Amino acid sequence: MTFRKYLVLAAMVVFGSLGDLLLKRGMSALGPISIHDWTHAITALFNPWVACGVILLIGFFAAYSSALSWADLTYVMPATSLGYVFIALLSVFVLHENVSVTRWIGIILISSGVAVIGQSHNTTEKIAHGPEAIL
């Protein structure tokens, strides 16, 4: 794994979590969408918060596609979950919100999962061929 590839994973985490936050901000402002009037989900795209969220999610999609071109899906997926840790830490240190013990345990479990996957090879070929493939 090169520094550039770690940057791609970091871009995925930041763009994905901030994009979701902006979508929520926009959809909260617009109010509930009725099942019978689902076309409001399309007009919601013109809300500035939702539009900014979509732009960030396009950035996430580009980084995600790039990561999947050199790593397995089961390697990339846990890495994306660092976004939840990122959001939780932002809410503690920037928004000064209280995070419960249960959520701290969740953060520790996610970080442990990412640490476990981080020590493995990023593609199936390298696992299948064993240490010789790395030499």
Add this chain to the structure above:
Amino acid sequence: MTLVYTWSTIVIMVLSTTVGDTLLARAMKQVGDLSELRRTRGILAVVKAAMLNLDMLAALFFFAVGFFTLLVSLSWADLSLVVPATASLTFVTNAIAAKLFLRENVDGRRWAANILVCIGVALLAS
């Protein structure tokens, strides 16, 4: 009733994201390393290779279904429930799909990592 609607949208999102992720991973394996392709043939070659791939187009369709379902779901429920609940279930379904359809070597370490993250995300949502 809102709870039933919310969980129905979560199930739709889990299914559409899993199918989309699997198709996207297959498309990217067919295209090859994007950064290498960009270095040798330029950014237009990357866009062309990605956009002419049928798996990629099918993946975009399923992501669009998931995206609009997310918008509807977010108008009813909290971000802290919808996104982590969808993500934690998707970790399990994606690992199964990767093993069955992408023939990835999902060894003990990868299962352990996926299950740790799945439980962690579920706890964050609680």
